Amino acid sequence: xxxxxxxxxxxxxxxxxxxxxxxxxxxxxxxxxxxxxxxxxxxxxxxxxxxxxxxxxxxxxxxxxxxxxxxxxxxxxxxxxxxxxxxxxxxxxxxxxxxxxxxxxxxx
Amino acid sequence: xxxxxxxxxxxxxxxxxxxxxxxxxxxxxxxxxxxxxxxxxxxxxxxxxxxxxxxxxxxxxxxxxxxxxxxxxxxxxxxxxxxxxxxxxxxxxxxxxxxxxxxxxxxxxxxxxxxxxxxxxxxxxxxxxxxxxxxxxxxxxxxxxxxxxxxxxxxxxxxxxxxxxxxxxxxxxxxxxxxxxxxxxxxxxxxxxxxxxxxxxxxxxxxxxxxxxxxxxxxxxxxxxxxxxxxxxxxxxxxxxxxxxxxxxxxxxxxxxxxxxxxxxxxxxxxxxxxxxxxxxxxxxxxxxxxxxxxxxxxxxxxxxxx
Numbered sequence: 001x002x003x004x005x006x007x008x009x010x011x012x013x014x015x016x017x018x019x020x021x022x023x024x025x026x027x028x029x030x031x032x033x034x035x036x037x038x039x040x041x042x043x044x045x046x047x048x049x050x051x052x053x054x055x056x057x058x059x060x061x062x063x064x065x066x067x068x069x070x071x072x073x074x075x076x077x078x079x080x081x082x083x084x085x086x087x088x089x090x091x092x093x094x095x096x097x098x099x100x101x102x103x104x105x106x107x108x
Numbered sequence: 109x110x111x112x113x114x115x116x117x118x119x120x121x122x123x124x125x126x127x128x129x130x131x132x133x134x135x136x137x138x139x140x141x142x143x144x145x146x147x148x149x150x151x152x153x154x155x156x157x158x159x160x161x162x163x164x165x166x167x168x169x170x171x172x173x174x175x176x177x178x179x180x181x182x183x184x185x186x187x188x189x190x191x192x193x194x195x196x197x198x199x200x201x202x203x204x205x206x207x208x209x210x211x212x213x214x215x216x217x218x219x220x221x222x223x224x225x226x227x228x229x230x231x232x233x234x235x236x237x238x239x240x241x242x243x244x245x246x247x248x249x250x251x252x253x254x255x256x257x258x259x260x261x262x263x264x265x266x267x268x269x270x271x272x273x274x275x276x277x278x279x280x281x282x283x284x285x286x287x288x289x290x291x292x293x294x295x296x297x298x299x300x301x302x303x304x305x306x307x308x309x310x311x312x313x314x315x316x317x318x319x320x321x322x323x324x325x326x327x328x329x330x331x332x333x334x335x336x337x338x339x340x341x342x343x344x345x346x347x348x349x350x351x352x353x354x355x356x357x358x359x360x361x362x363x364x365x366x367x368x369x370x371x372x373x374x375x376x377x378x379x380x381x382x383x384x385x386x387x388x389x390x391x392x393x394x395x396x397x398x399x400x401x402x403x404x405x406x407x408x409x410x411x412x413x414x415x
Contacts, residue, residue, distance in 0.1 A: 069320070069324055069340075069343055070320060070326065070383045070384040070389075071292075071294040071296075071326070071338055071340050071354075071383065071384075071389065071401075072292060072294075072338075072356075072383035072384045072385045072387070072389055072403060073292055073328070073335040073338065073384070073385055074318060074328065074335065074384055074385060075385055075386070078318065078384070079318075079319060080316045080317055080318055080319070080328075081317040081318070081319050082317070083317055086301055086304075086305075086317065087301055087302050087304070087305040088301065088304045088305040088308045088315040088327075089308065089315070090314075090315060090316070090317065091314045091315075091316065097316045097318070097328060097330075097335075098314075098330045098333050098334055098335050099334070099335050099385075100284065100285075100291065100292070100334060100335050100405075101282035101283055101334050102284050102407075103282065103283050103284060104283065104284055104407075105283040105284070105286065106283075
């Protein structure tokens with residue numbers, strides 16, 4: 001189908017199944033999220049606003065925290081995994097996993 | 109929407125300030141009040157690269173924030189106000205724990221107040237160089253503040269914003285946080301393993317791969333043989349990724365603290381639940397929406413992990 005305009009001709013592409021599928025995917029996933037790129041919107045500077053306009057994109061996602069989702073520090077000697085091919089350097093397996101400082105304040 | 113950065117809009121004034129206060133480490137901002145609290149013990153200056161040593165809340169309502177955090181954690185506040193600065197240093201039991209900065213939310217944008225996490229480094233410029241080489245972005249600075257040190261704000265390769273600070277008074281000693289103090293920091297990321305490699309290059313962390321029950325990745329970062337932070341698979345809708353750092357304040361009772369947060373105008377984002385160490389953790393939002401974690405921690409160290 002085409003429409004004629006004074007400045008030329010506009011071709012309207014018919015609906016295609018793939019385009020419809022992509023549209024549905026985007027809608028279902030709710031992917032129209034606010035950009036997380038900070039670009040030039042952040043200036044963390046004390047005098048010119050210490051620390052500036054540090055505002056995060058709206059809408060944190062915490063709904064997916066299930067019962068097994070854990071973020072806290074382990075106790076001393078907790079179990080650890082040894083997986084090859086990781087992008088970081090892991091300490092030797094003999095090294096126990098550390099915990100947070102346990103020394104009460106005031107003791108040196 | 110991309111706005112011109114504030115440093116660009118005010119570059120002339122900042123350049124003048126820099127020229128007036130050029131120090132050995134480069135520009136030093138003279139217009140900022142010099143009543144920065146000492147982070148370290150001047151009698152025993154020590155450095156702990158990779159340790160979370162400061163946090164700044166950027167909020168549109170400083171009074172409301174003081175009322176909330178003071179009521180919830182018992183923090184007290186010392187105002188630092190000038191023509192260009194509405195700021196308060198938050199302290200607990202006389203020890204500084206962070207800062208609250210009042211800034212106006214950008215008009216027409218859906219943006220959210222948040223806490224900015226600062227990690228200790230010895231050399232800000234060297235850290236920045238490594239970060240940029242590894243895919244980070246530099247958002248502000250480096251800048252030197254008299255009485256505080258030199259700092260820069262970065263976004264890691266996934267976009268999580270953090271700051272590094274070379275404190276001129278050294279870093280706080282490694283003590284067990286008492287209730288009301290920061291006890292833990294977690295990075296919520298799309299690819300914790302890759303981020304672990306990034307932060308390892310910055311802070312020379314030891315990285316431990318910790319098993320998790322639900323298949324999520326959990327990387328433990330340590331330095332000085334102390335656990336400093338973690339990186340976790342970002343939960344929730346994978347189509348709304350929002351990598352960020354989240355800090356936790358130690359509380360004696362996460363349930364009671366969460367209820368108190370609600371009574372003070374906040375919200376519960378994640379209900380108190382048992383975490384790895386055997387205590388409960390929760391996430392709340394302050395009245396303006398800034399998320400903050402609550403974490404119980406018993407003094408009975410070495411009892412093993414929660415099953």
